[in-house]
Amino acid sequence: xxxxxxxxxxxxxxxxxxxxxxxxxxxxxxxxxxxxxxxxxxxxxxxxxxxxxxxxxxxxxxxxxxxxxxxxxxxxxxxxxxxxxxxxxxxxxxxxxxxxxxxxxxxxxxxxxxx
Amino acid sequence: xxxxxxxxxxxxxxxxxxxxxxxxxxxxxxxxxxxxxxxxxxxxxxxxxxxxxxxxxxxxxxxxxxxxxxxxxxxxxxxxxxxxxxxxxxxxxxxxxxxxxxxxxxxxxxxxx
Numbered sequence: 065x066x067x068x069x070x071x072x073x074x075x076x077x078x079x080x081x082x083x084x085x086x087x088x089x090x091x092x093x094x095x096x097x098x099x100x101x102x103x104x105x106x107x108x109x110x111x112x113x114x115x116x117x118x119x120x121x122x123x124x125x126x127x128x129x130x131x132x133x134x135x136x137x138x139x140x141x142x143x144x145x146x147x148x149x150x151x152x153x154x155x156x157x158x159x160x161x162x163x164x165x166x167x168x169x170x171x172x173x174x175x176x177x178x179x
Numbered sequence: 180x181x182x183x184x185x186x187x188x189x190x191x192x193x194x195x196x197x198x199x200x201x202x203x204x205x206x207x208x209x210x211x212x213x214x215x216x217x218x219x220x221x222x223x224x225x226x227x228x229x230x231x232x233x234x235x236x237x238x239x240x241x242x243x244x245x246x247x248x249x250x251x252x253x254x255x256x257x258x259x260x261x262x263x264x265x266x267x268x269x270x271x272x273x274x275x276x277x278x279x280x281x282x283x284x285x286x287x288x289x290x291x292x
Contacts, residue, residue, distance in 0.1 A: 097279065106183075106265050106282030107222070120279065153220055167212055167227040168267075168280055173220050 068171035070156050076177045077146055084142045085174045089158030096139050097168065098131055099155040100124065107155055113139060114161070146178045181206045185266055185283035192256045192290045200251040200286045202266030210269035211242050212280065213251050217262045225251070225264075256290045263287050 069088040077083050089096050094115050099107035110129070112120045115136035125131075128146075133139040143150055157170045182205040192198055202211075213225040226233050226240040228249065233240055237256075242249040253260055267280040 104284075106267070106284050107280075109279040109281070112279060155222065167210075167224055169224065170214075170222040173222075175220070 068156055068158050068169055070154075070171040070174050072174055073172065074175050074177075076179065079146055079148060079178055081146055082142065082144045083146060083176065084140055085154055085156075085176075087139045087141070087156030087171060088137070089139070089156070090160075090169060091137075092160060093158035093169075094136065094161050095159045096133055097157040097159075098139070098141050099157065099170075101153040101155060101173070102151075110141075143176075146176075148178050151176055151178045181208070181268060181270055181281050183266060183268055183281055183283035185264075185286050187286060188284065189287045190289070192288065194256060194258060194290055194292050196256050196290075197252070197254045198256060198288070200253070200264055200266075200288075202249040202251070202268075202283055204247050204249075204266075204268045206247075206270055208244065208247075208268040208270050210280070211249055212267050212269075213240055213249070214265045214267065215260075215262050216265060216285070222265070253288075256288075258290045258292055261288055261290050 071086045096113040098110040101107040111131050113133040128144045131141045153173045155173045157168045159168045160166045184203045186201045215223045228240045228242045230244040237254045239252045263285040265285045267282045269280050
């Protein structure tokens with residue numbers, strides 16, 4: 065168990081470009097979450113997968129954002145036509161479905177800077 | 180949605196001092212976790228504590244679910260304790276089946292030698 069892995073750690077991109085981030089959850093965890101954290105704030109929920117099904121999306125997830133988890137293992141988060149306001153830390157987390165009362169484990173995040 | 184308030188927002192301690200961080204939440208919760216975010220941004224699980232008391236070394240936590248608050252105690256603080264401490268709560272929305280955590284804004288702790 066190597067924990068939740070995210071790639072890349074840092075991404076600098078120009079406004080208008082597309083970016084894609086990858087998350088590899090803990091192997092036996094079927095629930096996967098994406099969060100976004102801006103400076104001085106706590107992480108904010110973006111979306112959630114149970115296996116390959118995307119079950120919930122926050123209103124923060126505009127139509128420029130898309131997330132996938134095609135085989136119920138790793139997940140990708142894509143941001144199209146990036147804007148400066150997208151600059152943030154993007155955090156992935158996973159948890160086991162059982163036992164019900166299991167904690168959420170976070171990866172180290174991908175820090176996005178849009179110039 | 181559920182509100183999570185943490186206090187104090189900022190705290191400066193001399194090394195060796197003790198401290199108590201508080202988390203108030205506005206609704207009944209299924210889950211409550213305390214995290215430490217280190218200066219490199221890594222979120223580290225400290226406690227999963229929807230109710231009761233737990234201890235792990237110099238850290239302990241107590242959640243009184245009926246009164247909707249949780250406390251994190253740090254004893255004999257060290258410079259490595261510096262960072263931001265987040266409380267996060269989870270409620271299960273009826274019919275939704277999702278288990279998202281809602282975070283407070285955190286307490287920024289600075290421990291000085």
